[in-house]
Amino acid sequence: MAMMTKEEYVSSLKGLDHRVFVLGEEIESVVDHPVSRPPAMAMAETYRQAELEETGTQFTTRSNITGDMINRFTHIQHSLEDLTKKIIMLREMGRKTARCFQRCAGLDCMNTLYAVTYDIDQAFGTPYHGRFVDFMEHIQSNDLVSAACMTDSKGDRGLSPSEQADKDQYVHIVEEKKGGIVVRGAKLHITGAVNSHELIVVPTRALSEKDRDYAVAFAIPAETDGVTYIYGRQPSDTRRLEESPSDVGNLYYGGCEAMVVFDDVFVPEERIFMKGEFSFAGPLVELFAAHHRASYGGCKVGVGDVLIGATAAIAEAQGTHRSAHVKDKLAEMVHLNETLHAGALASAGKGYKTASGAYAVDPLLANVCKLNVTRFPFDIARMAQDIAGGILVTMPSLKDRENPHIGPYVKKYLVGKDGVDSEKRIRILRLIENITLGTGAVSYMTESIHGAGSPQAQKIMITRLADLESAKAMAFHLCGI
Amino acid sequence: MAMMTKEEYVSSLKGLDHRVFVLGEEIESVVDHPVSRPPAMAMAETYRQAELEETGTQFTTRSNITGDMINRFTHIQHSLEDLTKKIIMLREMGRKTARCFQRCAGLDCMNTLYAVTYDIDQAFGTPYHGRFVDFMEHIQSNDLVSAACMTDSKGDRGLSPSEQADKDQYVHIVEEKKGGIVVRGAKLHITGAVNSHELIVVPTRALSEKDRDYAVAFAIPAETDGVTYIYGRQPSDTRRLEESPSDVGNLYYGGCEAMVVFDDVFVPEERIFMKGEFSFAGPLVELFAAHHRASYGGCKVGVGDVLIGATAAIAEAQGTHRSAHVKDKLAEMVHLNETLHAGALASAGKGYKTASGAYAVDPLLANVCKLNVTRFPFDIARMAQDIAGGILVTMPSLKDRENPHIGPYVKKYLVGKDGVDSEKRIRILRLIENITLGTGAVSYMTESIHGAGSPQAQKIMITRLADLESAKAMAFHLCGI
Amino acid sequence: MAMMTKEEYVSSLKGLDHRVFVLGEEIESVVDHPVSRPPAMAMAETYRQAELEETGTQFTTRSNITGDMINRFTHIQHSLEDLTKKIIMLREMGRKTARCFQRCAGLDCMNTLYAVTYDIDQAFGTPYHGRFVDFMEHIQSNDLVSAACMTDSKGDRGLSPSEQADKDQYVHIVEEKKGGIVVRGAKLHITGAVNSHELIVVPTRALSEKDRDYAVAFAIPAETDGVTYIYGRQPSDTRRLEESPSDVGNLYYGGCEAMVVFDDVFVPEERIFMKGEFSFAGPLVELFAAHHRASYGGCKVGVGDVLIGATAAIAEAQGTHRSAHVKDKLAEMVHLNETLHAGALASAGKGYKTASGAYAVDPLLANVCKLNVTRFPFDIARMAQDIAGGILVTMPSLKDRENPHIGPYVKKYLVGKDGVDSEKRIRILRLIENITLGTGAVSYMTESIHGAGSPQAQKIMITRLADLESAKAMAFHLCGI
């Protein structure tokens, strides 16, 4: 089979029969609802880039499983070069969409399971790796999107899964049946869930023996019975519902997360990749975290590129681009953005080969990368708003510009330097607003903090991965102890 | 006459016959339109606090003009204590509304004109100060709100007002008539404009002789012919239009700015406070800036209090409040917030008496205060989002919680620690979203950068006000030069 | 009796018969040893300023105890104005000496004991306050310096004083005798100890009942038997010993700390101000901390002034002062420095009257002030070094400039812009080196972190003093809970 085109992907979403609620109402098709369409179109862009001549080679590669050319978003990385190319592809996608395009969590999760199922099989003689390779063949051959479902609702964070008053606060096995298992629980913040063909479910934390029923990993089709999707609300999301949605800022793309509820869902045996091997939950989470934290030094950097570009553009439109402080702030924005990218590239460059043959990034540098991602976008956003000016949040709607009575005022008084049309000026400003305060801020700001794990999670990993013992030994030697 | 009650103020707004456009349509009454009502209610709170027993003494004082008790928001400060009490009152209002309550720009502008009209008269024998005192008597006796209209549309920022291709890019006198003048232009970002009874118009920058027609200051009733208000759009502003507007975050209050167009507006002589005395435009701008930059160390700190409170509350609701890193971040948020307040208090404590008898804050410290305000709210917001968790931007609408099919899922899986109801948890999160990404972010984030002048304006003033010469002399002495 | 002149103070130090060790050897007189003389001269400057016409009124005030005019460094503050004037005096001293001038820890400790002895007496009917007032009369009448001895050696920080393996790790009563007590232990980091006439010893932490013997406060003359001073070593301290000490940077002044050992020292009853009232140890420490943390927003700001002045001077000497980035960094340095000052001024302006009648600063703002002091000097120092250039640490000694063979090279190639003499250039650079990397860095950098308590101590106090409950209540109200 071949890779899907963008159009085929969009059709495939229309064809999905899954239960999705948006703003309190069930919807028919995610690509036909104005709120959920832009996120689907961001995902669709991962297909289109693979089609294009100029980016196609970057977005495709030969599968080590099927031997066919596949979309790189479905590829198991098998070299340091693969790791680096993924980071660069993610930046490119960030530049194209200025948004979370939702396909990398699944990619990182597949790379994780490829390695971890191998390790589990080595330890316990289980058949998971082979099953998972079969699953990958299905994904690659059909060019499907799979969503990574990791974060549980968690209940009381001070208690382990099995200690919760409500046992369903973590997804778990409620019944073993012939040919499969039945699971229950809810996964939160699931990126791209409603735009995916398959859901991959994995544990969200290290587990101990008494949490055995929670040590479960599997994949199911998105339409599986018992699965419900509740779409997450975003700032300014309903601008897309307005009659003339000119104030949306980013005209084409969105990002989305959903709460995914598993209400006694059946999982067939061939789709189970972990069942009770609790000691591998921790390693799975850490490997996924490393992969995904490095990813953030790709995608967010691409969004940063767009924000920097918009900021440079508004400075020119408003005639402030030659001020020393504006130039200095733009250089600082670039500096911070590239520092994020450097973290990801370095983690790829220092990657290693896992026992399965798949490659993984250096975990210390991946965590360092992500910890910077939790910080710098706020600084970059602050500087973007600084250069944009207060008009960013006080300007009229583009609807006012279209009004016959006051439109002329808007056109006259919001004109830019050298006759830059007020519409152009407002559109750039709306894009900056979108990324720093609107639907795009979900991707660029809050998600930069929490996606792939919160800052404290990175601090903990950095503490564990830092080699303080050898550093102390050096210090002792130098001062004569 | 007495101070107005909150209800009288709201009635007075209903009675206003001014031309206001919101989202492309003219509206009847700002207090009856769901988008513009919350800002009016924030302003109304300045009246209510003066009525209340517990805050009344803080919000009222005796006028040195009328001799009557007046709302402190109309007071000309006449002592260091007055300066300090204003800052504390602004913080209190910030705490009460979590928003820009819009009445301090007018207050700061009145204090500025009181001093500057006196100085102009001393220099030129003009009658402005007496006129302005009459105006103040009107304001104080009727307990009116006046909006400060300062920032012009500016056209090409590299050119002075008189050099612009379109001469109207700064408000200017287009005609002198018997008994008054006619003015044209537009003022942007005018805080509380649509909720005010009077508009005070002043220049926005230092002017030279050729800009004489732009050296104009005056006050006119909000309903004056030729004045049009175009309401500024904000992130998530239309959540207030939703059927069940439970996702607004801040249930009661809003802030607002408008573009105010002066299309050949007549100003009677007795309301003119500057006409051609261009050399006083610079001092006026600087004095207003000092007053207003100090104000930001009051109001924004109050909003910061609410954000810190909401963050502490969500940490408890989610059971993370005992983590060392959460406690450390909360302490850091308090630290940054109080640093902002310290700047304002210090500028008040080191204030000075102007020639007019009115007091003004220390300009260096006021600029230092504001420069910190342009930075710390972004850090505080980042830490608030860090503690809140990713759920801040991925959670369902409260409408989903009310839906009979999925409401049970929302209630079950978004429950907080120790049975904290999901509604409570969501409501706190929506408030944090409001302040850091929604309508409140206009006040707390972008406006903290640009209100009262952008960071570079503060840097320039700090450079001018710093006494480097005496510092160099000290250094030379100590190293033996 | 009258205030001492600078000369009288220096003579009084020569007359002191105390046991002082510097760099491994006992010395005769602190003012005659080249390493310890500059700190004594910094202290002496507190006397000289009181003599001078231009600063005399600022440095003197009328005592509420003796009724005479006294040096403000011995004054018990009795008004908000007193609190503010102290801060301003400390900044002035910082500007004069670019160093820790060592007289404010004693001042802050005296103000603390004045209030706390009153409170103890109220609680227990003890006679401490009267004794302390007598002591103050002695200090004020003779214009003496008293050193505050607070920080103990502490042993294992995880254990309380009475739990230590070596009981002497905190100063404690080892014997009660007729007419007094005998104490043992060591106090570390004692600022100005070797330049003081009296030592005031107080506990360093909150104590519980089992630590009763450690709850001891007293004052003894510096020469008391059993007291030994071990002078602290500083970076580049021995440049003062060089034949031609032209590379010292700061030609006149130094700062110093010493370890003070109390080896079975007798304290007469009339000099005991706390003996066993362990519950007041905590309040004493906190009150001292508040006073002293605010002080840092005075003295360090003055040192900052000198560093900023030196930096502006070297930029001019090297011809870089017109670069936009240099101007921006200088403005930033001023901004940070004034932010520190604002914290201290605000804490004074929001001060309060204690039960004793003495005034104290607002503790929350004092801690906020100090926490900024632990951070900004490193940023200011970094920017100073940035503007100074690498020559700061690679330039030859002034001795090389005097060498007949290579002096001409140094003069030719280190000349500044417009013929600024190389000696002038080098001297300014040496001053910057002194403050950021030499003896002055002890005062300006490390001591800014640790003096008056380390950053974490401030974080803890900020957490305790922050009113999160009322902030939460505001938040709940606004989101409808």
Next chain:
Amino acid sequence: MAMMTKEEYVSSLKGLDHRVFVLGEEIESVVDHPVSRPPAMAMAETYRQAELEETGTQFTTRSNITGDMINRFTHIQHSLEDLTKKIIMLREMGRKTARCFQRCAGLDCMNTLYAVTYDIDQAFGTPYHGRFVDFMEHIQSNDLVSAACMTDSKGDRGLSPSEQADKDQYVHIVEEKKGGIVVRGAKLHITGAVNSHELIVVPTRALSEKDRDYAVAFAIPAETDGVTYIYGRQPSDTRRLEESPSDVGNLYYGGCEAMVVFDDVFVPEERIFMKGEFSFAGPLVELFAAHHRASYGGCKVGVGDVLIGATAAIAEAQGTHRSAHVKDKLAEMVHLNETLHAGALASAGKGYKTASGAYAVDPLLANVCKLNVTRFPFDIARMAQDIAGGILVTMPSLKDRENPHIGPYVKKYLVGKDGVDSEKRIRILRLIENITLGTGAVSYMTESIHGAGSPQAQKIMITRLADLESAKAMAFHLCGI
């Protein structure tokens, strides 16, 4: 010929007959003078590491010029792997010495000239590249150290070299002779100059036609007539001269810079690599800057490792290592340190092949790396001092500990947790003092700002290298312009 051993290198330095002045006096041998010996020993460590079994393969490689195994510090990098291995080697050296070991500026300069001489020859048909390859064969075969002499004394920074009043403020050709040229001028801040066998001299800035005489690059033996070295003074440098130099902190190693004066020095034709090709001065400077800025993400990170190790060690010795804030600060120090390393690794990973065949790092990422290096060490140093405690700058000399009278006090009261000996505690503290305030701070702090170019130089390069045009295009597309 073979690589030198450490001992052979030290002997070779003894044999050098060059004119070196230290602290105003000419010295005989840099390895026999206590002030200049430690820097020589740091350099010597680059030889020793190549000898050792565990690091030998990392420090040696096969030359593409001679075909022999050589020390990597003399290697022309010919692959991406070479670029990365260099960075890792530099970090290792930083860990071993906690200091600038002085051999990488020469290495980076050789790699630069290899590429630039090739380009000049291509443009002008000159014979420079062949000459330079011969020079490299000499360096590699004899395993020599070459110092890069770049920064001129510069005079008035606002003027170009040829516009200076004193034409010698930039090194230039003063005479052309048969078989060579005569040059005059002075190079400042020359790292390792006195420990080198050869001096490589290159221009320090872009040049224009009228600066033709300043467009000169060459190499000469360190002992050449007319060359004088004036050793740079460092904080606490004379602790090495003390009788019992136990307070030096770093017992073995130092770093050093010198001013190198060229007083009519003859350069033979075969050692000239640029003569008048002014248009290549700019590219040469930029290529060197890129190489050397990336190097800082190696060496300084190694020093950071030692500082972090010492800080972790002192926390344990003092019993504070389990405090949450101490653990958090250590993690933050590691995070910042690794962020620096990531920048260097990324610039190597994204390197490119020059026309000469040699490889160069990505210039944007190299500048980004270095800009972070100008900032983070100050933060790391602040945290190190925070954890070390005030004792860092108030503790007695180790001489006091040896004194029979007070030694027992020092031993008793400076004991660490669980009986950690006071000497061990003091030694660790002295190492931290050394790196943050002593001779080591020259390398770790000031040099991190200025070495390889000051922060503003990086900002300028980042501005030039950033691709804002494509970023703007993305932004325009997304907002519909």
